[in-house]
Amino acid sequence: MNILRVYTLGLVLLLCAPLASANEQDWARWLQGRLAELPASGAIQARLDADLADSRALAEPLYNPELNIGYENSAETTRTVGLSQTLDWSGKGRVGGRVGEVAADLARVRGEKAAAGLTADALRALIDFDAARARLAAAREQEQRLRRLTELVRRRERSGDLGRVDASLAYLSLARVQRALAEAESAATAATVVLRERLAVTAPGRPLPDAERWRPLAGEPDAGARLPYSYDLRLAERQLSLAERASDLARKEKNTDPTLGLRAGREGGESLWGLDFSLPLPLFNTGAPEYQAALAGTERRRALLEKTRNDLLARLEGALTDYRQRRQRWRQWRHLADAPLADSGDLLERVWRQGELTTQDYLRALDERLQTRQAGVELRQAMQRAWVHWLYESAGLSGWLRGLADAPAPAGEPAVTEASVTEASVTKQGTTP
Template sequence: MKNNFFQSILTHTARPLSTLCISGLLILPFAQTALAAEMSKVSMSHSSQNENSNSSQWSKWVLTQVQSLPSIQAIETGTLVADEQRNASQQALYNPELGAFYTDNKDDEYGMILSQTIDWFDKRSANAQLGQVDYDLVMLDKVLQVEEKLSEALTAYIEYAMSEQLLAVSKDQEKLLTKLSNDLRLREAAGDVGQIDAEMAYLSLSQNLQQISLTEIRYRKARANLQQSLNSKALHYHPKTSIWVNEVPEAEIDSKVDSGLRVQLAKKQLEQSVSQSKIAQLNKKVNPTIGLGAGRDGNRNTVLLELSIPLNVRNTFSAEYSAALHRVNQTELELKEQQRLLKNNIEQSLINYKALKTRVLSWERLTGSRLKNTQKLLNKQWKSGDISTSDYLFALRQRTDTLIASIELNGEMHKAWVEWLLASSQVKKWLNSL
């Protein structure tokens, strides 16, 4: 039997190795069936998950978890502060003043006077307008921060799901190598294989242990990030994989730039600077104070009339007004910059997503037809002596690398979709639509 085994190795190595190129990896012919089997196993696992998954429940869970974060609750409280400040800006600028006077002369003179500063140029309306703009800014900033938190949560979910799958692949590889080591001990004792084959298996096993350690570290980091972003240590719901494959027309880019939250925020900041410049202009103008009172001058009743006007002589408030105008020019330029950056970000994120989606779909077409239930075929070929131990180990390594590449490629596509949603300010809208 030993002669037959080595004869099969010589026969196999004498044949030219046709290869299959998958994402830069060269898969041996006998490894293709094993790879297909493993991909089938992963695919069936995902199919089972999808059958038990509910995209609507998952999206509601993500929204609920993010809304429960203390940072989001703090933002909600901030809107209450902004609302009260808006109400305060709508109040009258000046309250009436009540005064009294007394003169100790031959004839006592005393009386009371009620005075009121007149908002002659309607500064109250300007303040109310600015208060409304400030409130709108807070509300826009709240929506933007929620979008960013949801984006962080989705990215954390994707990374956790990826690390979980990668850890499962590494552990499956460990089981295969452990079984291989045990089989080699028996075959070495029977004289079927040499010591070099056993040593190669042990080296592969030690290398895989290192890979598992690194994968476990990545998994723990992803779980910690998941807890930080979603306030959860586990995934209670899973969406269907189809939610990550979408069509986005190129014509939407310009409309997404105009409706983008950062551009809307910049426009509102421009509106705020314009309102502030109006108030700075009104501060250059003076408002008169009128007072009316009654009193006694000895035995006579007196009526008092008072008029006072501030004199903006030492400070004309021109510098403040000039600064406000410069601020308007500054915010106009900032708005143009935000439009430029957002358009570039939207275009780039869309290009990245479409390119990755094309790669993923090509990958599925390439491997989908090869997904057969031949999980044990590679092991049988090795045990029967159809392939050498070195080829067997190489096939296992290629299979693992291919599975890892598949998981990473899908994960990057999912992340690219989230980046597009964030750039186009559609994260919450997309989750609500599921």
């Protein structure tokens, strides 16, 4: 009989797998659409456009030509028109263009980090909203069971089948659960407020993917391999490159650039032309302090890059370890408690009705059952938040969402076997329509 039940459950999971994948696709695409429509996303794009425009300005030519018009009224009237141009002989413009390229790259990485932060905040809000609704559902179910119990207790008390002490315990338990219910309702309201702030919705448009989907879509994550993709490391690398280009520009700016002018006109009845040449003499302002400051800034950025690399590797390894530990604890809870919780409430009530369980033991069992459900919700929530934290630190959020949105079935999906079916009694979540 047990073997038949296992194979039946395995068949059900196989048949439900395409539907689950479709729901995950819908959720990921809905979230991507909502994020794209947020005013915050528009602000990030506008900031990126402004930064890119500033970077293009660095590549503009340094000097514009100057138009000179002269008029002199003396013994003979002199009228001249001239054009002068400062020449970038030292190559400041070329270096400025390279500074602009690095600045544009830096702006793009900043935009990616800002967008990833927006996505991470939205995911945390969805996770917290789902957990708050699950806690509220558990508290409401507990209240309903206790109300049903008190009605039965009241009838049995009137018939003399139950003592006054047992009846008092039932009434007190129902009164006590009101506090848990009030806290759950308040937490659900707060989670709704945060969700409105993050995604401008009062409820998710799609249910969250099953808790089993909060994991890598293919292969196992590796902290060292993801380090080069970290936003903070890429920013530190670009900032070092920008400091190096800035020091090159400061070195070029120590050199002065000449100005060449050409003028033509008439003096009295005669035509005239002239050539002007000027060159600033760097006698007082040599630009050496600025160049030394730029060199020191470059060395500072180089040292900060090494520190950032070490710090980020530690953070990545810590985030990955934390996720794996929390996932392990949640899976252990599910293996131990998920199946017993499914029918324990009705079983406890039936045993109590049959007189095989005292009212005090029944109330204690109901309380333990509620605490176990709440523990499962907290473990699942912590696991999901740890996964989002790892993805943000490793710059993998957008890739994970794209994988859910584009792939009907994640690569490396384990086959449904007798052992996996026995373990995988999945707790569904995200029941909000």
